Amino acid sequence: MKLDVTNLAKSFRQQPILKQIDFSWTDQEIIGLVGRNGAGKTTLLNCLTNYYQPDQGGIFLDEVGLMEKPELRQHLVAVDPQHPFLQSERLTAISDYYQLAYPNFDKQQLQKYWLSNQIEQNKHYREFSKGQQAFICITLAICCRTEFVILDEPFDGLDLIVRDKIVRLIIANSTKYHCGFLIASHNLNELDGLCDRALFLNHGMITQDYALETTRTQSKKFQLVFRQQKIPALVYERGKILTVRGRVLEVVFTNYDNGLATDLAALEPVLCEELPLELTDLFKAEYRSTSTGKKVLA
Ligand SMILES: Nc1ncnc2c1ncn2[C@@H]1O[C@H](COP(=O)(O)OP(=O)(O)OP(=O)(O)O)[C@@H](O)[C@H]1O
Numbered sequence: 001m002k003l004d005v006t007n008l009a010k011s012f013r014q015q016p017i018l019k020q021i022d023f024s025w026t027d028q029e030i031i032g033l034v035g036r037n038g039a040g041k042t043t044l045l046n047c048l049t050n051y052y053q054p055d056q057g058g059i060f061l062d063e064v065g066l067m068e069k070p071e072l073r074q075h076l077v078a079v080d081p082q083h084p085f086l087q088s089e090r091l092t093a094i095s096d097y098y099q100l101a102y103p104n105f106d107k108q109q110l111q112k113y114w115l116s117n118q119i120e121q122n123k124h125y126r127e128f129s130k131g132q133q134a135f136i137c138i139t140l141a142i143c144c145r146t147e148f149v150i151l152d153e154p155f156d157g158l159d160l161i162v163r164d165k166i167v168r169l170i171i172a173n174s175t176k177y178h179c180g181f182l183i184a185s186h187n188l189n190e191l192d193g194l195c196d197r198a199l200f201l202n203h204g205m206i207t208q209d210y211a212l213e214t215t216r217t218q219s220k221k222f223q224l225v226f227r228q229q230k231i232p233a234l235v236y237e238r239g240k241i242l243t244v245r246g247r248v249l250e251v252v253f254t255n256y257d258n259g260l261a262t263d264l265a266a267l268e269p270v271l272c273e274e275l276p277l278e279l280t281d282l283f284k285a286e287y288r289s290t291s292t293g294k295k296v297l298a
Pocket of ligand 1: 043
């Protein structure tokens with residue numbers, strides 16, 4: 001199954017937040033949605049779940065619009081840990097509600113998850129800690145057995161053990177049940193090991209759509225030192241400078257090929273060491289503007 005978002009826009013009080021959002025998402029794909037604070041990640045997720053009505057554009061499941069066929073929303077789930085409904089109910093009632101809403105709801109598996117994690121179903125949701133609530137919401141969402149699951153900041157404030165548990169759950173369910181995840185998060189380290197793709201939201205649009213495995217083969221990060229004080233034009237024209245410390249530059253080249261390797265070698269850097277490329281580097285390359293304008297070294 002494929003979900004397409006086309007030309008989606010959303011404004012609040014004449015202020016455009018999302019301007020022209022286009023992307024496709026297939027079940028089984030785990031996508032990270034990243035962007036600066038206030039970029040519009042939650043707004044986009046809320047448009048997908050119909051919490052906000054987009055001003056324009058459409059969301060299509062296998063080319064059928066969700067506006068025309070609202071029952072297709074059964075293929076998409078998001079559970080908001082802060083939702084007032086959850087706060088006032090016991091887990092038994094919450095799981096009964098989701099069972100009614102989602103025809104393939106896997107109550108047996110949900111009970112297994114909760115039992116093996118000492119989550120007592122007779123308790124009120126509000127009686128659980130933040131980490132336990134996150135775990136409850138993610139297991140609820142996964143057990144709806146929809147093709148698409150939306151998670152907004154699932155790792156926020158969680159300890160390492162809970163984060164690991166959630167990552168394992170996402171990966172296991174993605175492959176076993178052909179379930180796609182769209183995860184908005186600032187936790188880039190967690191997303192790095194988890195996602196197939198990363199969408200970068202910037203100025204109301206998706207400005208980068210990285211297939212992470214391919215990006216790792218096409219892009220390179222180097223630590224460079226040059227003899228001269230001026231940063232060579234090749235570096236700031238073809239690369240994205242992440243940091244400048246004295247004479248030492250960290251640079252990402254997103255389209256690294258043999259030609260660029262030859263041109264870089266011709267500059268005879270004193271040091272040219274390849275470093276592992278992480279999602280945080282791509283994030284800095286996209287959003288950081290501080291040192292990039294600098295063309296002369298200390
Ligand atoms: N209901 C609303 N009414 C008015 N403005 C809103 C509303 N919801 C969001 N906004 C504005 O839209 C912008 C994007 O907010 P949003 O929460 O989508 O960003 P975000 O990328 O999720 O941010 P963060 O990473 O900080 O959580 C912000 O400027 C916010 O103030």
